[in-house]
Structure formats: C-alpha cells, structure tokens
Amino acid sequence: MQPDWDFPQPYTMALAPSAADIDGLDHTNNAVYVQWCEKIGWAHSETLGLALADYRRLDRAMAIRRAEYDYILPTAAGDALLLATWLCATDGKLAMERRFQLVRESDGATVLRGRWDLICIEISSGRARRMPAAFCDAYLPAVVAPTA
Template identity: 75%
Template sequence: MHWDYATPFTLPRVPEAADIDGLNHTNNAVYVRWCEQIGWAHSEALGLSLEDYRRLDRAMAIRRGEYDYILPTVEGEALTLATWLVGGDGKLAMERRFQLVRNSDGATVLRGRWDLVCIDIAAGKPRRMPPEFLEAYMPAIVG
C-alpha cells in the first residue's frame, strides 16, 4: 500500500451493516469513530493508556479535527486504517494524521488530521506535556 508517511500504525477495518447509511455506503461518522479507536490504540502501543492519562491528570485533547472523504466504502469491504504523529512542539501541541485505504486496489478513501493540545483533565485547561508524554510521543513523530 502507498502510505502518506513511513512506518504507519495500522488497524484493519471492515464496514458492517450497522455502519452503512441511507446512501448505501459507510457513514462518515463511522470513520470519525475509527480514527478515535486507532488514536487510542496507537497511544497504548506507545505506552500511554487512558489509565495513564487519568493518573497524570493530563490528556491530549482534540482541538481541531479535519476529514477529507475521498471515496465511498461499502459493507464487507476490507480496509486498512493508518495513523501517525507528524508534529509536536514538545510543550503543548501535537498533530496526528490518518489515512484509510481500500485493500482491493490500494485507493485512499479518507484522509484526516487532528490538532491536539495537552490539557489538565481536572481543570480542562491547556498544560505542558508531562515527561511521560514527551518520552512516549516525541520519538514516534514522523516527518
């Protein structure tokens, strides 16, 4: 598959009947849910879980999300969703990208990006990333 960046973190996805909307293709909201799922799976693979976020009272919150819906997908179609961290200032902000590819022909069907900001969970306000975040996330950033 042709990926937008090297070394993607990937998850296989197959739209089910409940994912299909009135136009007989995968509903856009399903892609957003899948992006959330792979974002968490990638974070956990890097060593930071939801429990770690709670323990540290810090989280990477989505400040902005953008999705480009390029091609439709249908029930039962084998897809691969990829994600990367592509930028980070080492203080407050990071950027995560997504690419969803149809396995049968390698066509990209979706691209997405999140601008993330580190917040203090209890206060809901921006705070610097703790050392645990820097140690897990910064080495994973691809260019």
C-alpha cells in the same frame, strides 16, 4: 496491493464496515470513520505506552482542538480497509498533530484522510498545560516526517 502511505512507519488497523455502518446512501456513514480514527488513535497511544489510566493518573490528556476529514471515496459493507495513523508534528510542549489515512485493500485507493490538532490539557481543569515527561518520552520518538 501494498498501500502508498502518506508517511513512513504507519501504525495500522484492519477494518471492514458492517451492515450497521452503512447509511441511507448505501455507503459507510461518515461518523463511522470518525469513530475508527478515535479507536486507532487510542490503540496507537496504548502501544506507545500511554493508556487512559495513565492520562487520569497524570491528570493530563491530549485533547482534540481541531479535526478535519477529507472523504475521498465511498466504502461499502464488507470492504477490506486498512487505517493508518501517525504523529506528525509536535512542539514538545503543548501541541501535537495526528494524521490518518484509510485505504481500500482491493485497489489500494485512499478513501479518507484525516488530521487532528491536539493540545495537552489538565484533565481536572480542562486548561492547556505542558506535556508531562511521560508524554514526551512516549510520543516524541514516534513523530514521523513526511516522505520526500
């Protein structure tokens, strides 16, 4: 079943909860979803041309200022899932927004939505700093608008 994505042109990653991901309520532990979002966020950034080594070389990083997750439906061990991410907004200076949508492949149901508000920081000081040209060159062209 083709997912009904919240935004166009998703960057996707196939996932399936393992037995170790399941909690005492017999569903995927919420912390696992957070880890998956971090994993796909880095993978997407690397695909766009910015890896952790680039962040360190440039002494800049996009740090999570705020994160929110809506846990809509539970998932179980072995469920085939597809996680998508997008960069959805930026001021082109300090801030960016990343969105997530997790879909169960068997029925196309969205099981999680997430959002990160990101801010560019200077790694060495931890202070907010303007995005370097390399960030703008990689990230800005990837920003998508909501579908009509």
